[in-house]
Amino acid sequence: MNWSRIITGDFFTAFVLCIGIIPLLAGWLCYWVAMRPRFVASFHPKDLQTSYLGALTLPFALFLAFMVTDIWGRETRYAQTVLQEVQRLDAMLDIARVCGPSCAPVDEAVNVYARALSKYEWDEGWVYPEPQVSRAFDALIATIAAAEADTTVASHLRSALLSGQIELRRLRTDRYFILHADLAPHRWIIVLILGVLSQVGLAALHVGKRPQLVLGMVTFSLAFAVTLAYTVALAWPTVDESIIPSEELRRILE
Template identity: 70%
Template sequence: MTWTRLFVSEYFPLFVAFVAIVPLLAGWACYRVAMHPRLVAVFVPRDLQTSYLGALTLPFALFLAFMVSDIWNRETLYAKTVLQEVQKLDAMLDVARVCGPVCAPIDEAVGVYARALARYEWDEGWVRPQAEVSATFEALVDAIGRAEADSAIPTYIRSVLLTGQIELRRLRTDRYFILHADLAPHRWIVVMVLGLLSLVGLAALHVGKPYQLILGLSTFAIAFSMTLAYTVVLAWPTVDESIIPSEQLRRVLE
């Protein structure tokens, strides 16, 4: 079990909600500390320069911006890979149907594999190749293997089918790599630490000032919470079917 499997499951919405609550709880804790009588008695906020807060928030904003940019780029690459899978499946259906009744098992195997992909892997939440999809792919490999041994099928069709099988395996591996390439846990730890430090800096500038604290901490904590939750959701991409021609998608799934 990978660390991502601990979060991505049927409880994924609860995980996103938990992540969103953390900045809000941290903001509330900073408010309580900043309003503590002992701290108010000894701490003088005016001794801090306003640049102090900027020195904390700037690294946080830059790091989060770069992280979100990487995730967006990865989601585009993921969608492009899925589109290539659909196009390859569609092309293999064309070849199998041109081949005629003798290639009917390949036609059926391609359709079963496409439907398994759509159900188990072309969706938000999967973190590794699913056994159900692997089984249908092996069935496709077997069907193409039998076609390779059938002299009634022209050589060029057998070659195209074998090339398509190899390409489908590669695209599936690429999709898995794209999903995991930028999900290192340390990125999320750095974002959380920088965000919490920013909350501490904001509270330090307004120690003993309840209205300024409430306004400053609540707005920053809400913005931090929404951005973090949205980033977590984006981290596990799903297929946007609008980018795939509907007729082509329907053809490989029916």
């Protein structure tokens, strides 16, 4: 089990909370420096213009807004891909049952693969292709190959089963791509840097002014922490079963 599976699995909530604490710690550090007697004596906030803070916070707000928009869009694409997987599995069950006893192994293999997907990959902890799912898919390929070699199975049914197999492989690859395409670590580093710089700017405008500094730093740091933690939580999409017809989901999992 790799570290990313551990973080996004059993310890996902703790991981999100730890990320949310970073802005609070940075805010406390800025407050501590801004209230140091020596720093207060040597620094004159009146020399700064209020536009100085806006110049720092604007890039932070814009970058974070674009990043959240990308994550929301990716979550929608992920959900659509999972829905297409469910629909394809359901269609393959129909084909196998129309085929009759000759395709009974395909029917069972589709159910096994669907249960493996539901248990190991359709959750927020899924990061990389799971061996259990890969083995179930290999078994499905073997049963479809056996059906292909069976001359008692109509050619159009064999063709449909093969097309379904190819589509399932593509959809699984699409899920992996969607999950990882926008998770570049440098994005999170930039958000943290811009957020901390905004805290520095806020502290610089209120050096030695305890009430204003406390109010400004607490409100901004809390907003920064909540937004960052929420963004991290959205970064690993999970399957919302409410968007999948319950009868289809029940049919492929039973």
